[in-house]
Amino acid sequence: MWFRAKAAMPTREDALPGRDERMPIPERHEVLGTPLAPPFPAGLERAMFGMGCFWGAEKRFWTMPGVYTTAVGYAAGLTRNPTYEEVCSGLTGHAEVVLVVFDPKQVPYAELLRAFWESHDPTQGMRQGNDVGTQYRSGIYAHSPEQRRLAEASRDQYQKALSRAGHGRITTEILDPPDFYYAEAYHQQYLAKNPWGYCGIGGTGVACPAGLTAAARSA
Numbered sequence: 385m386w387f388r389a390k391a392a393m394p395t396r397e398d399a400l401p402g403r404d405e406r407m408p409i410p411e412r413h414e415v416l417g418t419p420l421a422p423p424f425p426a427g428l429e430r431a432m433f434g435m436g437c438f439w440g441a442e443k444r445f446w447t448m449p450g451v452y453t454t455a456v457g458y459a460a461g462l463t464r465n466p467t468y469e470e471v472c473s474g475l476t477g478h479a480e481v482v483l484v485v486f487d488p489k490q491v492p493y494a495e496l497l498r499a500f501w502e503s504h505d506p507t508q509g510m511r512q513g514n515d516v517g518t519q520y521r522s523g524i525y526a527h528s529p530e531q532r533r534l535a536e537a538s539r540d541q542y543q544k545a546l547s548r549a550g551h552g553r554i555t556t557e558i559l560d561p562p563d564f565y566y567a568e569a570y571h572q573q574y575l576a577k578n579p580w581g582y583c584g585i586g587g588t589g590v591a592c593p594a595g596l597t598a599a600a601r602s603a
Contacts, residue, residue, distance in 0.1 A: 450491030
């Protein structure tokens with residue numbers, strides 16, 4: 385019963401109402417020293433991914449060359465400005481996500497997609513390993529029609545690779561960008577502040593097709 389409750393999206397009637405006040409966050413990234421909130425420099429683009437616990441997911445992206453800043457938060461749910469405790473209740477519908485601000489001249493979006501697919505198991509539905517609940521679902525939240533095209537193409541290519549390796553169907557949701565609510569300050573760059581903290585990142589061991597990056601560069 386507990387598993388089913390945590391793994392079921394709440395209805396709008398059941399969802400917690402939230403609040404108007406935004407979550408206070410640090411001004412600067414703990415590792416990169418860059419701003420966590422906009423405005424960002426001209427020429428940069430945004431990406432957003434949900435891939436289980438956002439602590440390890442954020443570290444995976446801030447280590448990539450060409451990434452300007454990262455921040456963790458909640459998206460694709462129903463509750464305004466939720467708290468972590470509310471998200472964990474299963475009554476907000478939010479996924480734990482990472483906002484990635486990147487320079488497309490240094491790192492193409494396809495490389496971010498490769499990191500996304502290879503760093504978690506996108507076939508597990510409303511869970512990631514032992515982490516169970518709607519907040520741990522896999523998601524790509526595309527900030528442009530081109531990002532969505534590449535996300536869907538990469539999903540289809542990766543599904544073929546997963547199927548050949550004996551894995552199930554991808555459950556990743558691919559949506560236009562929902563409202564992004566920053567998580568509490570202690571969650572931001574958590575593994576930089578707590579090097580021995582829980583990471584949760586672990587993929588299927590199946591490599592993402594090499595054609596992704598080439599396709600992005602020629603698009």
